[in-house]
Amino acid sequence: MRILLLRHGETAGNLEKRYVGRTDEGLTEAAIQALRQTSEKRKQLLYGLLGPVAAVYASPMRRCLETAALVFPEKDFSGVHVRLVPGLSECDFGRFEYKNYRELSGDADYQRFIDSGGTDGFPGGEAVAQFKRRCADAFRQEVRTLTEKTDGTAVFVIHGGSIMAVLEAFGRPEREYYSWQTGCLSGYLCRTGEENGHFCLTDVAEISII
Template identity: 45%
Template structure:
């Protein structure tokens, strides 16, 4: 049995500008640090014995703020989706781009030009998460990861099922899950 905390990284400059920052390795911005200070003051931090994080700076920095005394394991497969040509751009930058309009019209199901296929990204995220849960002996595990990674895990494993975008969480927020015998249960949304 595991208690699992899925926490989205704090705010980056790219988040403020509504950019697709999948593989862009941005640090947290001032607003992101301020948010983490506020979270530590207003919310009792969820207990964990170990923390897993994406290799990107925004996740590692968030994990160190929220769990400063815990061991941290960087897991490559928990990284965000590679947005290809859309990487580090926002909807204004992509206005008039036919490939972007096609991707929007597909409800985000088409592969990103020069990037990752959303289906492959979701499969990678869930596969890495399940492998970690299967191998981890500690009961309380925190994952400080990306919004897309969290939405992929939740869409695949939680019942009643919801579509990918229905599992969206703001920066610094997430979900508390329980796992028992390979079945995952939603305990609460962490805000």
């Protein structure tokens, strides 16, 4: 079956290049209005790309729930209800939460994180390896409830970091975590598959719905 991994719409923190993890902010008013004004055009685009939508999953954070409600409204996708997946929430950035690189400039912990190539973890927050494992496990658990016979596409409206974690774990051909970065209201369309007896995602193609 097909899977769409879609990053949520833009927030104020995204515009200011902040580490937005557990801060539960919603979409900007501009993002909401843009989605409302292009709803009919986007609906046709999604039907063409996805075919029938079999299921919609979302992180429980406001930015993902608002995006899911605007992009996949029940009036257009009847019978499809958003299912919350807490395990696909964004990383806990600890002391870096809602700060940007300007505010963190000169911070020894932040410099260590940069020097490690983004693998050193977040002081007072979540270890990067733990975050990646959490997202991969939560995604795989939800996909197990679906089958290759499921008609249509399963949509996951989640976070940039969560998408990178899922695709680093399952995307084929394999690529490193940061190479899977994507913008707001963009993401990846792929298919479930199997490689050497293990679950994977194939035919991965980057898409944007704006």
